[in-house]
Amino acid sequence: MKQLALDLGLAPAPTLEGFLPAGNEHAVQHLRAWLEQGGGENIYLWGPPGCGKTHLLRALHGALAARGEAAGWLDAAAPANTPFAGDWRAAFMDDVHLYDDARQHTAFNWFVNAAAPQEGAPRAIIAAGSVPPVDLPLREDLRTRLAWGHIFELRHLDEADMRCALQRAAHARGLRLPDALTDYVLARHARDLGSLMALLERLDRYALEQERALSIPLLKDMLQASEE
Numbered sequence: 001m002k003q004l005a006l007d008l009g010l011a012p013a014p015t016l017e018g019f020l021p022a023g024n025e026h027a028v029q030h031l032r033a034w035l036e037q038g039g040g041e042n043i044y045l046w047g048p049p050g051c052g053k054t055h056l057l058r059a060l061h062g063a064l065a066a067r068g069e070a071a072g073w074l075d076a077a078a079p080a081n082t083p084f085a086g087d088w089r090a091a092f093m094d095d096v097h098l099y100d101d102a103r104q105h106t107a108f109n110w111f112v113n114a115a116a117p118q119e120g121a122p123r124a125i126i127a128a129g130s131v132p133p134v135d136l137p138l139r140e141d142l143r144t145r146l147a148w149g150h151i152f153e154l155r156h157l158d159e160a161d162m163r164c165a166l167q168r169a170a171h172a173r174g175l176r177l178p179d180a181l182t183d184y185v186l187a188r189h190a191r192d193l194g195s196l197m198a199l200l201e202r203l204d205r206y207a208l209e210q211e212r213a214l215s216i217p218l219l220k221d222m223l224q225a226s227e228e
Contacts, residue, residue, distance in 0.1 A: 014058040018172060022161040024052070027152035031056060035063055040121060042149025045128040050194035051154040053128035057092050060126060064089050072110060080106055084113035086120075093127040096146060097136055104142050111145045125149070157193060159186060169197055170214075173204055177214055184216050 016035070021028040027045065034043065045053045064071045072091035074082065080102035084091070091110045099107060114123040125145075129136055133147035157165060163182055170177035177200075189199060206222040207214055 013062050014055045015062070016056070016059045018168070019052055019055055019059065020157065020161055020165045020168065022157055022164075023155040024152075027154060028056070030150060030152065031060060034124070034126075035060060040124050042125045043127070044133060044146055044149065044151045045126075045154055046130065046132055046151070047154035048130065048156065050190075050196075051156050052193060053154055054094050054194075056154075057094050057126060057128055060090075061092050074103060074106060074110070076100075076103065078103070082106055084110050084117075086118055088114075088123055090114075090124040090126055093125065093146075096127055096129040096138065097131060099138060104139050108139070108142045108145070111142070162186060162193060162196065165193060166196060166200065169200055173200075175204060175207075175214055181214055181216050181219065184219070 016028065016032055019028060031043070034041070045056060047053060061071050061073060069089035070085065070087045072082070072085065072088050073094070074092070075094040076098035080100075091114055093107055093110070096107065111125060114125050117123060125148075127146055129146070132151065132153075133143055136143050136146065138146075163186065166182055166185070167177055185196065185199065189195065203214060203219055203222060206225075207218060210218065210221075212218050
């Protein structure tokens with residue numbers, strides 16, 4: 001009988017400690033300082049898909065939640081017209097390059113309220129997109145505000161760092177990732193980190209269903225099954 005995959009504990013929550021900073025050390029160091037010092041300045045991260053933008057935003061959002069501090073979250077799939085809440089410690093905006101008119105309106109409203117809240121000190125906006133603020137396909141007043149504060153470009157990992165990141169992610173899941181399987185994945189599948197992490201999550205679930213260890217034959221079976 002095939003074991004059902006339970007959605008429990010398979011994917012560790014993103015953390016700053018779980019992010020491999022190779023090539024992005026300055027950005028990660030700044031985010032750590034922002035979290036530790038309770039900084040109020042805005043931050044914008046940009047870079048290609050899979051470079052870790054969403055991981056870092058989720059890591060900060062989760063770290064605030066772990067301290068009992070509320071924060072807003074807006075991405076291209078989140079409900080539009082979400083009002084700014086006065087108890088937010090910060091507001092996070094992910095994939096801003098994909099915002100439609102309604103989410104652009106919400107994001108602008110959040111900027112206005114974060115800069116001049118009804119009570120307390122100004123709140124930080126931590127945002128991420130695929131390109132620098134000046135190149136975003138957004139309304140001018142929002143594009144200008146996204147350029148306020150510190151801006152960091154995130155870079156893709158090289159092959160050695162991707163290998164390390166895969167091994168670390170597998171270890172966090174309690175998995176043994178054979179070197180041969182790592183070589184196979186890096187040679188034949190998308191090389192951005194986001195795609196690799198998604199593939200590892202799928203393989204983890206499939207291995208649980210099949211009650212088998214990670215291997216090249218298991219990966220091939222999973223990919224074949226997904227095409228049927």
